[in-house]
Amino acid sequence: MEALKSIISQSAIRDTAKLVVIGGTVETARRASVSAWNSFVDSFFLTAHFGQEDYPYDWIMHWLAKQPSWSQSREFEITTRDSTGRGGVNALCEEEEEVDVDLLDDDDQLVHGKRKRQVAFMPSLNTTHHVFYHGHWLRITRSMRTTEYGPSEELKISVVARNNSILKKLVLQAKREYEADMDDRVNIYLADHRRFGGWRFNGSRQKRPMSSIVLEPGVKDMLLADAQDFLRSEYWYGERGIPFRRGYLLHGVPGSGKTSLIHAMAGELGLDIYVISLSAKGMSDTTLSTLMSRVPPRCIVLLEDLDAAFTRGVSRDAKSTGIPRAGSSSTATTATPAATTEAPDPNTLSLSGLLNSLDGVAAAEGRLLFATTNHIERLDPALSRPGRMDVWVDFKHASKWQAEGIFKNFFPCKPKNSAAEGTKVETKPSPKNAIGKGGKNAIVVPILDEEEIAVLAAQFAAHIPENELSVAGLQGYLLRNKTRPREAVAEVEAWVIKERELKIRLQKEKEEREAKEKLEKEEAEKKAKREAAQQRLRPKKQPRLRPLLQSPRRAVRSSLLRQRRQRLPSRKPRARHHPRKSLMTR
């Protein structure tokens, strides 16, 4: 005890204890003051967070890219590529030829491919930028965060203000500017397989005028009027308890304008397109239903090649088409024969999963669903029933009427009253007749007058066989002759003959290939059968481990017998003494 007292009374230990107490108190006081200061500062700052997954992020990034204050900033990102996740910043810049960068004198340095792209400025990651906006300094930080769907970007804007009206104003202005700049474009989103059930911006396309789609009279107008009527009728649907959804099934031959029509309609209706490829890797019932539940209320959902949905992956029957098998109810049918007998695989797409995601409880409202297929006969009737697919449009090969329309669309013409110069051909580049943006390298298209174009279009159509060639094929031919309208008509007959020959050749090659494949398959089957038969005839091998399988007593006995037999000298088998036989011989 005495010894302990003497240790405690030692001054060094007492001083250490004092230091620990004082240090702890100081650190606690420091932390408390920092936290108090942060709370004090935060009470003045209003902070808004913008996640990359949502539209306001794009609006703000788009707005930021246009801020002149970047010229004073000491750290920022310059990009010509979509790095916002949706591409809102650059989408509008892609096709502009002007390059407005003061920093870079040599425009040629910015040439990417054949086209100059405008660069965009972005706040760099994990740095704070200050932008002056309507009398307030905005503190902007771009950072990465981890969400349940993986890493994603976040934008944080803080501002010293009494209420959030300045932030509301900023978001509204950013939205307005974004929409104005995107007015002539259609945004395309793809299902993002890196983020389960998420959507990824895939760029924006120039709107396609409806007039550039040539379909049989009335089809375009009917579709457009139907979609417009649907978008106006939300209240009507709600009152009657009908799900506010509309489906369009565009079916028919390849290259007949199905996809092009959807793009043109999206532009006309001012809607974004959300594309789902059902045969993509990783597409399952759960992924599809998550994707469908995450599309915004007013948009176009495009399911391309609906018939190919069930022909993917090793766990599927390669020939499966989604057609219900005998004895199975359509809504419970899965795409694979295996799946009909076994438990459904959660990692693949089943017909019932697809049907549920189209009109199940979780399916989005207010969307226009467009599905395309080249093989309508392969579709399950449940998929194409009204309520899921309300309007069906059949796309065929080009008619004469379409051929004439395509020709007229292709070649510019002078209006009737300005045809004083007759059929004189314009040879100088102008916005109307130049391909490219003018300049010495522009290709000049001769502008004929309206009457001549009409006559040429009629002659062109006369040489096109009804419902035999695809519209895409006609377009390809006219593209090759885009500066030679008269020659295009003069040479069309020869082209049609060539196309027919090509078709016949391709068909023959296909048949030969199929016949060869069939033969190979038959031979492989025969070989497999032969091998199986031989297998059956072959004597069964004695199991080698027999002694081990015997009972231990039997095994010991047989091994003793074997040993004795080995020890005995080999003798001739002795004739047995047969009493009756010996009697006889005697």
Ligand SMILES: Nc1ncnc2c1ncn2[C@@H]1O[C@H](COP(=O)(O)OP(=O)(O)OP(=O)(O)O)[C@@H](O)[C@H]1O
């Ligand atoms: N009816 C049409 N009017 C105008 N252009 C057309 C038409 N049909 C096809 N085209 C042109 O042909 C090309 C291919 O068209 P599109 O991709 O829309 O065909 P599709 O029917 O969707 O083909 P697929 O079934 O193979 O997907 C496009 O460049 C488009 O401009």
